[in-house]
Amino acid sequence: MKIHNFSAGPSILTQEVLLKASEAVLDYNNDGLSLLEISHRSKAFVDIMEKARSLALELLGLEGKGYKALFLQGGASTQFLMVALNLLEKKAAYLNTGTWSDKAIKEAKMHDDIIEVASSKDAGYSYIPKGYEIPSDYDYFHCTSNNTIFGTQMKAFPDSPIPVACDMSSDIFSRSLDFTKFDLIYAGAQKNMGPAGTTLVVVKEDVLGKVSRKIPSMMDYKVHISKGSMFNTPPVFPIYTSMLTLEWLKNLGGIKAIEEINEMKARVMYSEIDLNPLFKGYANKEDRSNMNATFTLVNEDLKETFETMLKEAGISGLNGHRSVGGYRASMYNALPLDSVKALVEVMSELETKA
Numbered sequence: 001m002k003i004h005n006f007s008a009g010p011s012i013l014t015q016e017v018l019l020k021a022s023e024a025v026l027d028y029n030n031d032g033l034s035l036l037e038i039s040h041r042s043k044a045f046v047d048i049m050e051k052a053r054s055l056a057l058e059l060l061g062l063e064g065k066g067y068k069a070l071f072l073q074g075g076a077s078t079q080f081l082m083v084a085l086n087l088l089e090k091k092a093a094y095l096n097t098g099t100w101s102d103k104a105i106k107e108a109k110m111h112d113d114i115i116e117v118a119s120s121k122d123a124g125y126s127y128i129p130k131g132y133e134i135p136s137d138y139d140y141f142h143c144t145s146n147n148t149i150f151g152t153q154m155k156a157f158p159d160s161p162i163p164v165a166c167d168m169s170s171d172i173f174s175r176s177l178d179f180t181k182f183d184l185i186y187a188g189a190q191k192n193m194g195p196a197g198t199t200l201v202v203v204k205e206d207v208l209g210k211v212s213r214k215i216p217s218m219m220d221y222k223v224h225i226s227k228g229s230m231f232n233t234p235p236v237f238p239i240y241t242s243m244l245t246l247e248w249l250k251n252l253g254g255i256k257a258i259e260e261i262n263e264m265k266a267r268v269m270y271s272e273i274d275l276n277p278l279f280k281g282y283a284n285k286e287d288r289s290n291m292n293a294t295f296t297l298v299n300e301d302l303k304e305t306f307e308t309m310l311k312e313a314g315i316s317g318l319n320g321h322r323s324v325g326g327y328r329a330s331m332y333n334a335l336p337l338d339s340v341k342a343l344v345e346v347m348s349e350l351e352t353k354a
């Protein structure tokens, strides 16, 4: 039976990517060696790293614009700290739109003065604050483009008088944006790129080198840039798999092409949530995420029946985050429209049964 994988992360990868990645584990390029047992300094791997880095910039439209792409370790959570260590001299401004923003703020606060320009914490992070001001005398502004847990997504980004750092872990490469508006973008691989284990960082070089603190080498973007993202042994398999996904996306037509598909999936999903009286969406309508749709059952008595039906239809990974409950349909780039249709079918079948 086909499994429809709505997992929030680690999450679905395309079959094409999984096949190529698994072949490389057994025998990379028919050389008789696994990708996992060759040196990261070998030409074979250096080529993979360079291709992954340049595909990331190309897909974001940032080639030749002063940006560098890095594939680092420690997850997006390490970036909460690294951003502050590299950009924060005196004070920084953060937008608090969810658990991950909150965690980023906590790490930055360890170092200096942080203000929250706005927060939606008081309403369970069910919306994206708007109309706030970003002070021009702060070092940088930090935001989270997509709030994986609550299912909200920033549809517009403020014009910022200061550099912008953005956590795009759960919607990178999913929609067209003017990426030149951002000075630093980071994203854990395990949603729209590959397996867990590497984090993409795209940074404009001219925002670096402005803080007076000594930065430990592993935490210093400039060190990683100077070593071609190979300061230490990189996680070769997650990087190779991410490269395959970026290649797949390029062949599909890039971000514009996937954006259309993602919009279609979101339309199908949200119209069922809105039309079916058994379900209720969690996030504010105008801020709804095209990646993570969060919703609950109006009548909890139907929970068991609904979940049995989901299981029978091969629908997996739909549980909401433990802090929100209910359901969360994660519709990342690799999830086909057919999977969304299968879920919607179960939801409307429940309505006829109830």
Ligand SMILES: Cc1ncc(COP(=O)(O)O)c(C=O)c1O
Pocket: 009, 074, 075, 076, 077, 078, 100, 144, 146, 147, 148, 149, 167, 168, 169, 170, 188
């Ligand atoms: C938006 C966002 N930021 C950060 C993280 C943390 O990522 P990691 O587990 O790679 O540290 C997550 C994880 O789901 C996330 O969704």
